[in-house]
Amino acid sequence: MAAKQGELPLLTPYTMGKFQLSHRVVLAPLTRERSYGNVPQPHAVLYHSQRTTKGGFLITEATGISDTSMGSANTPGIWTKEQVEAWKPIVDAVHAKGGIIFCQLWHVGRQSHTKFQPNGQAPVSSTDKGLPYEAFTPPRRLMTEEIPLVVNDYRLAARNAIEAGFDGVEIHAAHGYLLDQFLKDAVNDRTDKYGGSLENRCRFTLEVVEAVANEIGGDKVGIRLSPFADYMQSSDSNPVALGVYMAESLNAYNIAYCHMVEPRMKDVVITVESPDSLLPMRKAFKGTFMSAGGYGLEDGNKAIAENRTDLVAYGRLFLANPDLPKRFELNAPLNNYDRETFFTSDSVVGYTDYPFLESTA
Numbered sequence: 001m002a003a004k005q006g007e008l009p010l011l012t013p014y015t016m017g018k019f020q021l022s023h024r025v026v027l028a029p030l031t032r033e034r035s036y037g038n039v040p041q042p043h044a045v046l047y048h049s050q051r052t053t054k055g056g057f058l059i060t061e062a063t064g065i066s067d068t069s070m071g072s073a074n075t076p077g078i079w080t081k082e083q084v085e086a087w088k089p090i091v092d093a094v095h096a097k098g099g100i101i102f103c104q105l106w107h108v109g110r111q112s113h114t115k116f117q118p119n120g121q122a123p124v125s126s127t128d129k130g131l132p133y134e135a136f137t138p139p140r141r142l143m144t145e146e147i148p149l150v151v152n153d154y155r156l157a158a159r160n161a162i163e164a165g166f167d168g169v170e171i172h173a174a175h176g177y178l179l180d181q182f183l184k185d186a187v188n189d190r191t192d193k194y195g196g197s198l199e200n201r202c203r204f205t206l207e208v209v210e211a212v213a214n215e216i217g218g219d220k221v222g223i224r225l226s227p228f229a230d231y232m233q234s235s236d237s238n239p240v241a242l243g244v245y246m247a248e249s250l251n252a253y254n255i256a257y258c259h260m261v262e263p264r265m266k267d268v269v270i271t272v273e274s275p276d277s278l279l280p281m282r283k284a285f286k287g288t289f290m291s292a293g294g295y296g297l298e299d300g301n302k303a304i305a306e307n308r309t310d311l312v313a314y315g316r317l318f319l320a321n322p323d324l325p326k327r328f329e330l331n332a333p334l335n336n337y338d339r340e341t342f343f344t345s346d347s348v349v350g351y352t353d354y355p356f357l358e359s360t361a
Contacts, residue, residue, distance in 0.1 A: 009304035010297070010312060011329055013055070016288045017219045017256045019100050019167065021311075022055025024304055025325045028292050028313035029059045029104040029170065029224070033343045034351060035076035038064065040086040043347035044076075045093045050322035050352060054098030057311070059170050059222075059259075060090075062106035062177075065157035066150075068124060069178070070116045071108035071136075074345050078103060078157050084164045091165035102222060103161040104170040105154055105212075109178030110139035111232055124150075126181040126188045126195070126204075131232055144192045147204055150178075155211040158221075168220030171208055174261055175226055176234030179205045183227075183246075184236040198238075198245055205246070209253050218254040222290075226261035228276060239263070240280055247284035258285045259313060262293030282308060297328050323356045332357055 014021045035041055051058060064070045064077035077083050087103070094101040110130065112123035114137045122140040130138035142150065158169045173179035181187045182204045188195050194204050205223075213221050227236060227243035236242050243260065250258055263276035271294050282289050291303060292313035300312040318324045320337035327334060341350025 008297075008328060009301045011325065012304070014288075014310060016057070016311070019057070019256070020055060021057050021100070022053065023325050024311045025056070025300075025318075025328065026290060026311050026313040027051050027056075027058040027318050028315035029061050029172070030315050030319055031061045031075060031343070032351060033072060033074040034345055034347060035074050036345070038070060038073075038075065038077040039083055040076045040090060041347065042089070043352060044090050046352045048090050048101070049093040049097060050356075051318060051324075052094045052097040052099035052101075053325055056099045056325065058094060058099055058101045059313070060101065060103045060166075062104050062172055063157075063161075065105050065107055066153040067118050068121075069107035069153070071112035071123070072116065075106075078105075078160045078164065079153070084160050087161075087164035087166070095165070100167045102168040102170045102220075103164070103166045104172050104224070105157050105161070106172045107150065107153070107178040109176075109181045111136060111177060112139075113137045125178065126190055129187065129189065141190070144194065147194060147207075151204070151207050151211050154208045155215045158212040158216050162216050162220070168222065168256060169212060169216070170222040170224055170259065171205075171212060172224050173205045173208075174224045175229060176232030179208065180226065180231075180234050183225075183242060184234045186230075186233060186235045186237070198241060202242075202246055202249060206249055209250065209255065213253045213255060219256055221253070221255040222257040222259055223250065223255065224259040224261070224292075226265070227281075228263035228274070229261055229265060240276065243278070243281040244284045247281040251284075251286045255287060257288035257290050257311070259290040259292060262291060262295075265293035277308070279308060297331070300328075320354050322354055326357060330357070 011023045066079050110125035114120045124142045125139035128141045161169045227239040263274035288310045290311040291309040303309045316337045320335040
């Protein structure tokens with residue numbers, strides 16, 4: 001849909017499958033570490049409501065699919081009845097303002113420690129190669145016959161998300177977490193049907209997509225991928241081939257969208273100049289394409305105008321500016337984000353205390 005004269009491309013309506021979006025500014029998934037004991041808290045109701053507009057699209061922070069999926073104390077999960085019930089008022093608050101919200105499903109894989117695992121067991125991964133950081137303990141390689149059990153954990157978590165009222169789920173297959181540990185050849189050193197060739201390395205992730213789509217409907221499923229990223233030593237020798245293969249393979253499942261991280265984001269905080277682009281993946285994927293990674297107003301508008309993407313996900317800017325679409329519309333000044341408060345466990349500071357335009361006037 002072309003923008004009208006004087007209209008910002010980012011603020012034009014968009015139809016994503018059965019969802020009618022009023023604009024293309026998406027709240028990116030942002031880990032906030034304020035879900036005490038892995039249970040979403042009442043303060044998350046305000047946080048999400050603040051960032052909701054009628055017809056706006058939000059993606060929750062990464063949400064654990066099982067008791068073996070976690071890597072930190074205060075990130076949310078969605079595998080227990082208590083967690084499902086705790087998500088309901090958050091979802092209801094978004095829906096009350098006319099917003100659409102997906103739950104991002106997460107398994108950290110080797111980015112964990114025995115203290116976060118049931119009975120102090122080792123975290124699981126595609127490999128038994130550990131990370132050289134004290135925060136993590138060496139993983140245990142998943143056995144071939146165990147992988148369907150993890151696929152089933154994703155399926156059950158997706159079902160739970162729908163029970164909690166979510167409009168859909170986003171499968172987190174980016175940033176060096178479990179699925180990315182299978183996708184990337186720098187990590188995946190397997191010799192079974194889940195390792196070696198590109199097709200084999202992608203098998204697990206595509207099995208998850210198929211299981212989740214079969215459970216809740218492909219029109220309620222998105223996926224996040226970061227083929228170019230080298231986060232937590234998870235890089236690939238041919239990221240373009242990986243990204244294109246995944247984009248083409250995903251077409252078979254008629255999912256709601258494919259969400260990819262820009263090549264310039266080598267890490268979650270490090271931005272580099274890159275000769276690569278997401279265009280080959282954009283062309284290969286037949287559904288809604290979402291881009292993320294260091295976007296501002298100007299390049300977000302340009303990406304939409306040039307048809308390089310359909311939607312743009314904003315993380316830090318949306319965190320610091322709960323009324324980001326309004327600020328973009330008015331070309332108003334933006335609040336600066338405070339990196340020091342990204343992962344504190346405070347229920348207000350750095351979470352729900354960023355001012356709206358009205359309160360700064």
